[in-house]
Amino acid sequence: MPSVNSNYQIVAFCCQYCAYAAADLAGGLRLQYPPQVKIIQIPCTGKMDILYALQCFEKGVDAVIVAGCMPGDCHFLEGNYNAIRRVERVKDLLRTIGLEPERIKMYHISSSMASQFVSAIEEMLTMVEKLGPNPLRSIDKAKQKEAISKGAG
Numbered sequence: 001m002p003s004v005n006s007n008y009q010i011v012a013f014c015c016q017y018c019a020y021a022a023a024d025l026a027g028g029l030r031l032q033y034p035p036q037v038k039i040i041q042i043p044c045t046g047k048m049d050i051l052y053a054l055q056c057f058e059k060g061v062d063a064v065i066v067a068g069c070m071p072g073d074c075h076f077l078e079g080n081y082n083a084i085r086r087v088e089r090v091k092d093l094l095r096t097i098g099l100e101p102e103r104i105k106m107y108h109i110s111s112s113m114a115s116q117f118v119s120a121i122e123e124m125l126t127m128v129e130k131l132g133p134n135p136l137r138s139i140d141k142a143k144q145k146e147a148i149s150k151g152a153g
């Protein structure tokens with residue numbers, strides 16, 4: 001069971017038709033889930049751009065969840081299959097920059113799967129507690145800018 005008091009940060013991109021509704025249902029059922037997750041509603045996981053995930057990691061987020069409709073149930077037909085491919089691409093990019101690819105994961109959660117939504121959040125939080133914080137969070141932004149401006153000059 002992950003710690004509810006850790007200051008890890010997780011961003012969950014949730015399709016409005018399924019995972020977001022499951023999160024809503026979890027709230028309605030008063031299921032407890034770790035408060036470290038920030039839920040972002042999107043119209044379909046097919047809308048989840050690779051850059052959104054990379055920007056999360058750049059800003060120090062420890063893990064990213066992409067949660068969409070069950071395979072074959074996407075309201076935009078192929079959106080969740082495109083999301084699977086994008087998540088794999090982000091994993092490759094994370095490997096390239098030395099971050100663990102496990103920091104991003106795709107889930108398929110229908111609107112009635114409130115407890116599975118909670119389990120997904122707990123699973124990711126447990127995983128980041130094992131990996132430790134995103135190392136990009138501790139990089140001094142001023143030094144980062146200085147290095148970039150020297151490189152540009």
Ligand code: FES
Pocket residue numbers: 015016017018043044045046067068069073074075076077079080
């Ligand atoms: Fe839910 Fe596409 S509409 S993943």
